[in-house]
Amino acid sequence: MHNDNNIPEKLLKPYSAKDTESRIYEAWLDSGFFNPDICVEKGVTKADAEPFSMVLPPPNVTGTLHTGHALMLVIEDIMTRYARMQGKRTLWLPGTDHAAIATQSKVEKILEKEEGKRKQDLGREEFLARVNKFAQESHDTIVGQAKRMGASLDWSREAFTLDATRNLAVRTAFSRMYKDGLIYRGHRIVNWDPKGQTVISDDELVYEERKSKLYTFKYSKDFPISISTTRPETKVGDTAVAVDPTDERYKQYVGKEYDAVFCGVPIHIKIVADESVEKDFGTGALGVTPAHSQIDAEIATRHNLPTIQVINEYAKMMIGGENLLGKKVTEARETIVQWIRDEGLMEKEEDVTQNVSTAERTGAIIEPLPKLQWFINVNKPIADRGNKTLKELMLAPIREKQIEILPDRFENVYYNWVNNLRDWCISRQIWYGHRIPVWYDKDGAIHLPKERRVLLARHGESEANSLRLFAGGKSQSPLTDTGRAQAKELGQKLKSENVTKIISSNLPRARETAEIIAREIGLDPQSIEEWADYREYEVGDLENTPWPEKGIPFRTAIESQKGENLAQIEQRVISVFKKLESVETEGTLLMVGHNGFNCCMKAHIEGVQKERFVEFAELCTMENASTHEFMLMHNPSGEGLTQDEDTLDTWFSSGLWTFSTLGWPQKTHDLKMFHPTSVLETGHDIIFFWVARMILMSTYLLGEIPFKTVYFHGLVRDEKGRKMSKSLGNIVDPITLIDKYGTDALRMAMIVGVGPGSDSNLGEEKIKAYSKFANKLWNIARFVMENTSKLDTTTTHTLDTEDQATIDEINALLKEITKEMNEYKFYLVAEKLYHYTWHTFADVVIERSKNKIANGTGSESAQQMLVTALPLLLRALHPFMPYITEELWNTVYNEKNLLLVEEWPCKI
């Protein structure tokens, strides 16, 4: 491996990212240090260290990662690695988003193209299976790509917006909001996407400027007032004409009603006076179409006007004679315009540009339609939250500086949006997503899932406990007197907990504890259900043998492999939870069982992987007669109940992301430790979709902010500053760039000079430049190694003035950049490190040291300086260029620890 100079062979060749990166990533994964718990267990992080947590904005499972995702991963990984090196208890939590409409329409397109089928041809179940398969494949691609970016994500906590844990969160959130009257079902004018066949929210609209015509005409010859419109086809649905109350021209007509036949359709028009009408616009009179305009619907409500729907879900006319019925709105428009002209009713045809609402995902022109949908009321005062509305809850944390937004100019954008916010439509007529957790019975009454509180309890002290002997799933060891007293005391405590049902393990120590409790709280001991499945884990012939001197019995039992293995225990845990779903009781459910098995139950609730049950059990050992609370959500069941067919807006589940990923609604250890999260890093294009909704959900459901700082990154454009798009053919695949130049080079190119919120141009030249830098660093390491291999490292050599000045200079730089790291100025830090390493350290310091080492005078000082300086630079560069720095640190220099968990080289 080593040549004469004791230099590793690989160091003699140029740096090869290809041969290095995957190997290093594997080493990081093997270490487990992406998981903060393992960092604590292995002693690289102090248990009482300050937590740092961040959720990954979950990429949509619609395909692959693009350069925008790459930038996001780079910035967040820099934040994460920096925090980890500072010794913080660091969690960066990965996940993906089911992106309901986007994913479903993608699969629909593929289905149409490859098989010529529509989703209805497959049916809901089969179609969803296809979507799930597609989502799984996308997910795998995305995860693979994130790993290649070097992302130090804790994969053991990976979440999906549509998995079981997140579904529990969604049902809980929905039920609580419904209970508080924040979620309601109502008839409203909604944004209907005729192509996607679903309702969408105001935020999913894209306004496109189009040329169109403004027509001014009368409904009929003897109608007294002219009106203007760009959509004559909707006028067959008019039920009123509204005028400004102060408009002298029309005052005489207000309150009068007229009949007319408009293009063959009989209409009945009432003249009303309404404040919302501007008398200077057009004719100063507004034809009111309550079914197809938001504003008109509001006027109609105020004046009690009838609503006539004339356009259907396919954007076709649903009224009129042969000339109109079933025609597309565009055709109907021409027909009606021609009719107006023919009748001599047209007064003016003007060219105007107008903003047309289109659907973000499908591009279809939105048709405002009256529909029965689910909404979130943003203006209702909430008793539990100081009578504040959701709107106010969203504004307060920013105003009160609890949440810092970087760059701060986005604060105004945020305020602007919240203040203009209308009720949020959350139901979608698509199949892929969380089903709305509402059931209807035969009479149409609404039923929601119910929350059930469960208390896990451990039995009182048993004889085996007191003798420190193993007592597993077969032990018949009875309670001691102490144990009975403990059980009685627990019963006293539980009196106020409204326990209405008790389930017990079938072993005597649990059963006896349960019976004592039952008597204390006034329940019939006969009513206790005994579940053999809920017994303690099996320990085989360890039964009744003494506990180990060191460590916990659970670990010893598992490692002895004499009883049940983890897979068997997990199976049993799952079956107990399954059984719990069908338990009916009004109040709190008490489960009396055992330490080991209860810990596994807790681990399951917290989402701990079974491989880590043992470590988890060590953390959460239950004392005799202690309890642990969790909740279950029961969907309504019974004859004739049907669930709402619609699904939820994908942003509903995304809004819960900072805490649903940490196990909410369970009161998990993760939730306590890591929420509110430290930072949210994301693109400023989703400030409304996502950031605002997370603040809404978190402040309402948890009463706390979801994150302390929001860091927005900008758009990544191509080298010419153009937006990357399929039609321009200028989309760059980050993986191609990595293959060519290495991840470290791409990371540096993406970060240098790119401040928060500003767009950046990514050109290949820039990446190439940083791949050269990687090689430079490689050769610096080689030089240092070659020239210091004979240095006696057992003593520290004194530095001369010049070399001491170099070290001082580096420390000053480190101090400067540490301050900038804390201010999120990564773009500056990366550039400064690059510049110092190359143009000062390599070009000046190393050149100077060459002479000294060759001449012999000051040789030891120079060598000592080099071996001191290089590790400082490697540490500081690690968050930016993790692979090459780790390779130099771990493989070449053969340091004991991974650089990943080494200390950041400067403390302030």
Place this chain on the structure above:
RNA sequence: GCGCGAUUAGCUCAGUUGGUAGAGCAACUAAUUUACACUUAGAAGGUCGGGGGUUCAAGUCCCUCAUCGCGCACCA
């Protein structure tokens, strides 16, 4: 209509609280086997979008105009 951002070398962009204009790339001149040719040294290149103001001093602060980009609102 309201608001935000950008305008600095040929190109892409830095420039922290006002204190003598900076980097990378490109182009130019040289070095020639070196820790590194994925190299080094050097020179060249800018009235910091226009105009006005505050100040001893403005790329930086204020006003105004222009161009480009973006967001929101209005859309009868």
